[in-house]
Amino acid sequence: MSGAVGREAVFPTRQSLGLMKSKLKGAETGHSLLKRKSEALTKRFREITRRIDEAKQKMGRVMQIAAFSLAEVSYAVGGDIGYQIQESAKQARFRVRAKHxxxxxxxxxxxxxxxxxxxxxxGLTGLGKGGQQIQRCRETYARAVETLVELASLQTAFLILDEVIKVVNRRVNAIEHVIIPRTENTIKYINSELDELDREEFYRLKKVSGKKQRDTAAADAEILAARQAQAEKDAASGTTTDTTADEQTEAPDILGEQEDNDVIF
Incomplete structure (x- = not known):
């Protein structure tokens, strides 16, 4: 097993090699896409962080002004007008809608x-006295609520992006440091095994070819020896035949030149 992350348990074949190469290509593509996604989310996260800081500073100033405005209303009216507003307010004038x-x-x-x-x-609250201060206090608190809604939107996006960036970065690190090295080690293992199989096959073919050549040479030698033996046998048979013929030629003919004159046929 090569490398610290090991390799996958696969059978070293050409098909497995093709699958591992396809997996490696997909992992590299996914790593590139997730890396760009992480960069885009991080950029937006930093922008939201800056806007949250600005919104908090703005919220502090607006709430300070609103607190002074409420103090002016209490001084002008001569008491707390909260119960009057609660009795007169039936519907919400300031509303919030959500989008994605x-x-x-x-x-x-x-x-x-x-x-x-x-x-x-x-609208009739403060008609007797303090109406101007009440109107100004209402506008000031409306701006404070607008800033609060903006801050709530930014804080929600901040928390969501924080979790998503952590997940994406974990995936990027897993692909970069685990999946890609493991797949590369698997590809190296399959290549080494296939090379070893090729060397074994070449050695086997070489041995088989050598044995065939030796068998062919031995067969040729046997055929040549048989031919030589047959030739020597034929040569020996030819010499014996010639010798017999010479002996027959040299043998005296009793009916020829040496015939007896007294024999009359």
């Missing part, structure tokens, strides 16, 4: 505040 923003496949909720123009239940 897609950032690299991540849906971030966004809260948007708006005002219903036709709703003004406590």
């Amino acid at each position: 923003e897609n950032v690299s496949g991540v849906f971030l909720p966004q809260f948007e505040s708006y005002t219903e123009e036709g709703v003004n239940d406590f």
Whole structure:
């Protein structure tokens, strides 16, 4: 087993090699896409962090102004007017709606505040005295609520992006440090095994070819020896025949030149 991350348990074949190469290509493509996604989310995360800081500073200033405005109302009216507003307010004039923003496949909720123009239940509050201070205090708190809604939207997006970035970075690190090295080690293992099989096959073919050559040479030698033996045998048989013929030629003919004159046929 090569490498610290090991390799996958596969059978070293050409098909497995093709599958591992396809897997490696897919892992590299996925790593590239997740890396770009992480960079885009991190960029948006930093932007949201900066906007949260600005919104918090703005919220502090607005709430300070609103607190002074409420103090002016209490001084002008001569007491707390909270119960009067609670009695006169029947419908919400300041409302919030939610929508989503897609950032690299991540849906971030966004809260948007708006005002219903036709709703003004406590318009007569402060008619006797302190009306101007009450109107100014209402506008100041409306701006404070708008800033609060913006801050809530940014905080929600901040928490979601924080979790998503952690997950994406874990996936990127897993692909980069585990999956890709393991797949590369598997490909190296399959290549080494296939090379070893090729060397064994070449050695086997070489041995078989050598044995065939030796068998062919031995067969040829046997055939040549048999031919030589047959030739020597034929040569020996030819010499014996010639010798017998010479002996027959040299033998005296009793009916020839040496015939007896007294024999009459």
